[in-house]
Amino acid sequence: MDKKKLGYWLFFIALFLGPLYLTEFRLALLGKFLCFALVALGICLIWGYTGILSLGHGVYFGLGAYCTAMYLKLEAAGGGLPDFMEWSGVTGIPAFWRPFANPAFALGASLLVPALLAAVLGFLTFKNRIKGVYFSLISQAVVVVFVTLFVAKQDWTGGTNGLTNFTTFLGFSLASPLVQIALYLITVLILGASFALAAALTKSRAGRVLSAVRDGENRVRFLGFNPTSYKVFVYSLSAALAGLAGTLFVLQVGLISPAMMGIIPSIEMVLWVAVGGRHSLIGAILGAVIVNSAKSFFSESYPDIWSIFLGLLFIIVVMFLPNGLVGAIESWKKSRKKSRQKGGTADAADSVVS
Amino acid sequence: MQPILSCRDVKVSFNGFQALQGVDLTVYPQEVRFLIGPNGAGKTTLLDVICGKTKASDGEVVYRETENIRRLQEHQIVHLGITRKFQAPSIFANLTVWENLELSLKQKRSLWAVMRARLIKEDKEKMEAMLGRIGLAHQRHQQAGMLAHGQKQWLEIGMQLMQEPEILLLDEPIAGMSETERYKTGELIHEISQNCSVLIVEHDMEFVRNFSKQVTVMHEGRVLCEGTMAEIQQNEQVAEVYLGRRESAC
Ligand SMILES: Nc1ncnc2c1ncn2[C@@H]1O[C@H](COP(=O)(O)OP(=O)(O)OP(=O)(O)O)[C@@H](O)[C@H]1O
Ligand SMILES: [Mg+2]
Numbered sequence: 123m124d125k126k127k128l129g130y131w132l133f134f135i136a137l138f139l140g141p142l143y144l145t146e147f148r149l150a151l152l153g154k155f156l157c158f159a160l161v162a163l164g165i166c167l168i169w170g171y172t173g174i175l176s177l178g179h180g181v182y183f184g185l186g187a188y189c190t191a192m193y194l195k196l197e198a199a200g201g202g203l204p205d206f207m208e209w210s211g212v213t214g215i216p217a218f219w220r221p222f223a224n225p226a227f228a229l230g231a232s233l234l235v236p237a238l239l240a241a242v243l244g245f246l247t248f249k250n251r252i253k254g255v256y257f258s259l260i261s262q263a264v265v266v267v268f269v270t271l272f273v274a275k276q277d278w279t280g281g282t283n284g285l286t287n288f289t290t291f292l293g294f295s296l297a298s299p300l301v302q303i304a305l306y307l308i309t310v311l312i313l314g315a316s317f318a319l320a321a322a323l324t325k326s327r328a329g330r331v332l333s334a335v336r337d338g339e340n341r342v343r344f345l346g347f348n349p350t351s352y353k354v355f356v357y358s359l360s361a362a363l364a365g366l367a368g369t370l371f372v373l374q375v376g377l378i379s380p381a382m383m384g385i386i387p388s389i390e391m392v393l394w395v396a397v398g399g400r401h402s403l404i405g406a407i408l409g410a411v412i413v414n415s416a417k418s419f420f421s422e423s424y425p426d427i428w429s430i431f432l433g434l435l436f437i438i439v440v441m442f443l444p445n446g447l448v449g450a451i452e453s454w455k456k457s458r459k460k461s462r463q464k465g466g467t468a469d470a471a472d473s474v475v476s
Numbered sequence: 477m478q479p480i481l482s483c484r485d486v487k488v489s490f491n492g493f494q495a496l497q498g499v500d501l502t503v504y505p506q507e508v509r510f511l512i513g514p515n516g517a518g519k520t521t522l523l524d525v526i527c528g529k530t531k532a533s534d535g536e537v538v539y540r541e542t543e544n545i546r547r548l549q550e551h552q553i554v555h556l557g558i559t560r561k562f563q564a565p566s567i568f569a570n571l572t573v574w575e576n577l578e579l580s581l582k583q584k585r586s587l588w589a590v591m592r593a594r595l596i597k598e599d600k601e602k603m604e605a606m607l608g609r610i611g612l613a614h615q616r617h618q619q620a621g622m623l624a625h626g627q628k629q630w631l632e633i634g635m636q637l638m639q640e641p642e643i644l645l646l647d648e649p650i651a652g653m654s655e656t657e658r659y660k661t662g663e664l665i666h667e668i669s670q671n672c673s674v675l676i677v678e679h680d681m682e683f684v685r686n687f688s689k690q691v692t693v694m695h696e697g698r699v700l701c702e703g704t705m706a707e708i709q710q711n712e713q714v715a716e717v718y719l720g721r722r723e724s725a726c
Contacts, residue, residue: 326590327593334579337568344551344560345639348551
């Protein structure tokens, strides 16, 4: 157990020291992947621990990113009209954009908007005992609605191009390498803190209720728990984590568009968790980093076959590694321990005989 | 004496099929009531209605003469003190025996309360005592899914008792148990009834004979008759629909 804890500390310290041994380019990539890892962490909580498969987390990621991007856009416009609004012939800043000029409001909204949307959606579905595939389908429908809406309302959202061309964040130039390093470090800290929080949650009694809900939702009711409130809470928490990831993403990457919150990215998010191991928080984080590293390697070298690779990966994981990489390593360790114990007693028996 | 539970004219239909056609049943405090009847009589369905799993289409289920619980949700009914053990053991296979008992503690079940809950000494003592009572003290750290069948049944009974119920509903608790396990379970049920009412569905006539005082016979969604086992065995109708059929089947 303690060995495990030490491993987690070393992992996050190694990430934190990234700027010392990574080029600017690689650091930027890793920073982006760590944002994805934050999304994966949230998905792991709802899918691996509670048994809710959401195929729509792109929306929460996107909403978080857009909230912060609106602030960045207004700051870049310096009190004037954001560039894309001018191009589409808007004359004044829309009323709902105005509060986003306040960074505290925008950052708060990037957490609360996804969390609230998830809470409402979760409450309506979970209360009516909609689960499994039906819930997954509903979560996809939500993606379609939002992507269509964001593309259509070009004068409010920047349409397919999304929001980009930012200059500063709280007065700091986003182009400065130092600012980018600081953002990277903040991302590592937030990921580490979220990991610790999620681990504490899963180890608490409430965490045991969550896994009980996964293994037998109806049975949980007969112990006097109302699964609805537990599911709404964890679903909403994971949406907030995705929103937070969106904020960190848009600050580091400088772009958010509807394509990044669509159905394919939403499914990819689940895939990261499946590859890493959905029953393990650290597995989800590793899965996001590994799959995205592979993605950037392949799409740098063989852009055409990346999507084929992704499909293959999915098939392999589903068929051979149902519990992901971490699950495979754990069962390997277990079997080795067992065979070693057996070997040990056999040796002892031998020595007694001879 | 005031009844603790009264079912009045309870009806249930599944897509037009009347599984319960107006059942009346009264259970008194500290009573062990056996519910018997041929397959498909509606015994399980009646337990389902009482615990909120199935909603009755008509009639009332009254708790302590004051509260109609027919429309309450499952967890609300548990909060009142009515708990249910299902026919198939429904423990949490991935949790340990100890963790299963921990979740079953009588406690505040709101999310906020559970998130901050710590195992206090008093809880631990209760859980220890329960482990002894259900004979699983040595298996406390075992995953519940790895237990033998009879042990799973006991764990589930233990989980229901941890909730300190007023009424315990048991559906064929001894199915699949060995002779000694059956006997022990009977003793356990007798012991439980010191503090709570037990409504128990059972097919095993030997067991019913040994451990019952009052028996209710159901047939085709209705209560056929009530009485002691001896009285029931004298009843012509019962012999016809149930015991007779059973003997001719043997
Ligand atoms: N969910 C359901 N949908 C449709 N019919 C059902 C359902 N549950 C039970 N029934 C029917 O209702 C009738 C009563 O079933 P129930 O399970 O209550 O019988 P039982 O007395 O418990 O029988 P057994 O001794 O076999 O357990 C049966 O004919 C059964 O087929
Ligand atoms: Mg039955």
